[in-house]
Amino acid sequence: MKIMRPLGAVGIVASAALVLAACGSDPAASNSSNSSSAAAPAATGTAQVDCGGKSPLSGEGSTAQNNAIDVFKLAYGKQCSGQQVNYTASGSGAGVKQFNGNQVDFGGTDSPATGADLEAANKRCASPAWNIPMVVGPVAVGYHLSGVDKLVLTPSVIAKIFSGGITKWNDPAIKAVKGNESFTFPDKAIQVVSRSDESGTTDNFQKYLGAAAKADWTKGAGKKFNGGVGNGASGSNGVATTVKGADGSITYVEGAFAKDGVTPALIDSGSGGVALSAENVAKSLDSATFLNAGSNDLALDLNKIYASNVAGAYPLLLTTYELVCSKYSNPDVSKAVKAFLTTSATTGQQQLSSKGYVPIPQSLQDKVLTAIKAIS
Template sequence: MKLSTTTRATAVSAALAASLALAACGASNEDNGNDSGSGSDSAEQLSGTLVGAGASSQEAAMQGWRAGYSEVQSGVTVNYDPIGSGGGREQFLAGGTDFAGSDAALDEEELATAEERCGASGIFELPNYISPIAVVYNLEGVDELNLSPEVVAGIFNQQITTWNAPEIAEDNPDVELPDTAITPVNRSDESGTTENFTEYLVAAAGDAWPHEASGDWPVSGGEAAQGTSGVIQAVTAGQGTIGYADLSQAGDLGVAAIGVGEEFVAPSAEAAAAVVENSETLEGRGEYDFAIELARDTTESGNYPIVLVSYHVGCIEYEDQETADLVKDFIGYVISEDGQDAAAEAAGSAPISDALREQAQTAVDAITAGS
C-alpha cells in the first residue's frame, strides 16, 4: 500500500494557514459594487448584539470570525456559546438564540420545529466550516500511525484492546508498537462530531461497526468526556488513549493517517475539501437549505473522509429588522474571503469553494424581517 505519513496537528495547522488560497467571491463591499449589505467591507455600520450557540468544533473558527468582524463592525457584539451541536439546535429552535452552529444537519422533526420558529420562509443551513475530524492518540514512542477503517471501528467498538494487536501491526509494519492497553475516549454529550464520526464508521467500516450513526455515543464502557476540549484533555492526560476531535484542537497529540482505497491519508484541509467537492446536496429540503450528503465511503486518492462540515443555521425571516440585519451581515462576513481567511488562520479549516460561497450568498441575500 502507498503510505503517507502523519504529522503533528500544530504543524498541519501552521502549514495550512500559510498555504490557503481563497477565491474572491462572496460578500458585498464598497469596491466591488455588490450592494447586498453583507461582507467584510459593508458600507453600513451596525450596532447591537447577535447571539449564537452550538458546535464546539467551531469554537476556534468562531474566535477568528468574531475578531475579524469586530474590525469591520465595531458596534456589534457576537456572542457564541460552544455548548455542542445538539444544544445549539435546541436553543435556536426554541427561540433562545439568533443562529446555531451545528456539525449535523437538522433532521425531519427539527425541520418541522424550525418552520414553527421561522415561519413559512424557512431556514438557511450553510456549510460554512469544513475541517477534518482527526483520530488523535497519545502513545509514547509512536509518532506515526496508520489505521484502516475496520481497525478504527474495532478500537472504538472495544474489540481491539492493545496497541500491538495484529490488526494494528498489519497497518504499521515499520512501527514498534507497545503492548499498552488501548483506552478509547468518546464524547459524553450529544455531539455533531460524534454523529459525523459514526456516519463515517457506518459507511466505511462494514461489519466492524455494528451500530447506527448517532450524535450520542453508542458503545458503553470506555472513557467519556464533555465537549471537544474534554476529549483532548482526556487523551492528553492518559497513556495509550485514543479519541476523535476537530483537527484544529489536536495540539501536540499524535494524529493517525486513515486508510482510503490503497493509501493512508493524513487529515488536512485540502483532503477534507476534496471530499466535500465530491459530495452532493441533500434533496427535498428548503430553497436555502444546503445540507450535504458526504461521500464517506470514498476511495479517491487524496480524500480524507472523516470530515466535519459544520453549518450555520438561521431564519430567512426574522421578527425584527435589527436581528435580520445583524444575521445577514455577520453570516455574509463568515462566507466572505476575509471571513474564510480568518477561520483558516484560527482553526486551520478548509476554505469553502466558489460554488459554496455563491450558493450561500443567495441565502444571505434573502434574509429579511417580517412585515
C-alpha cells in the first residue's frame, strides 16, 4: 500500500537549502509569518558502500515511511546490484515487536524505541540497539469543513478538540484564533478521527500536545490514542479516507495525506499561523537535540521543537527510525544492513521531497553515517 504521496495541495515549498524538487507553491500553503533565515542544508551526495551480505534483507513497521522505503530500495538495488529488501508496512508497534522478536532484521518506527521496548531490543541484539533517524515528515491536523479553506488552530484549541473540550465548530475558542475571523463556522459537531491501531504518529501527536499545550492535554502520550473521543480508523490511509467522506471531521495524519478533501490547518504557536511545508518543517529542525547525547542511538528529543514558537517554524513533525542492532550475530545481516542504510542516508535522500518528505539536514546525516559505520 502506498502510504506517502506528494504533498500536492499542501504545497512543498521549494528551497535551495533543502534541495527540494520544484513543486510550485499553493496560496493556502504560504506562511503568514515567514522567516528569511536559511534552512539547514539537506543531506546530499553519496558514500562508499560495501555491498553484499544477506538478501533479501527484512524489515517491518512504520506505514508513514513506506514510500520512502520504496525509494531507498530502488537506490539500494542500483548501488548494490542484486541486493533486495522486503519491507512490510504494518505500523510502528508491529515493527518494534517483530524486531524484538527477532523476526526481521530492522524495525521501522515513527517514534524511537525507549523504555521496555528498547530493553527488549537490547536483549534481542545481545548488544545495544540503536534508533537511526532516516525519514522526516510533517504531521497535519487535517480537517474537512465546507466553507473553511484556511483554518488556523492553536495548540490549546487542538488539545481541547482531541480531548473533547471543544465539540462544535462554532465554539468561540475556534473563532477567536487570529486568522479565523472571516469564517462563519457552522453549528456542527466536530467528528474526531484517530488511529485505531498502535501508531508512532499517534505517539508523536500526543507528545506534541503534551509539550505545546500542557494545561489542556493531560492524556499523556503513547502509540494508542488517549483522547477518549471520536472514532478510530486503521492506518494513515484509513483516517484520511474517513475524513474525506465526513464533513465536519478532523484528524492527525502524515502531511502527504492532507490533500484531496483533507485540508491541513495552519498552526499558531504564538508567532502567527504557520503552514505545513517542507521549508517550515526544516526551520523547526534547527532546535533538535538528542535523548542520548554522545551516543550512536540517535533518538531525537523533539520536545523543544514541539513547544517552540519560532516564527515561520512548523512544529508538528515526526521522524521515522530504523531500529537496528549495534552488533548482529550474523555478519551477513550486519553487512547488508550497513549497505542499505548507508545508501538510504545518502543517494536515497535525494528523491524524498517528491514523495512528501523532508530530506534529513546535513548535520543529522553526518551523525547518521557515523552510527551506521559503527554497526558490526
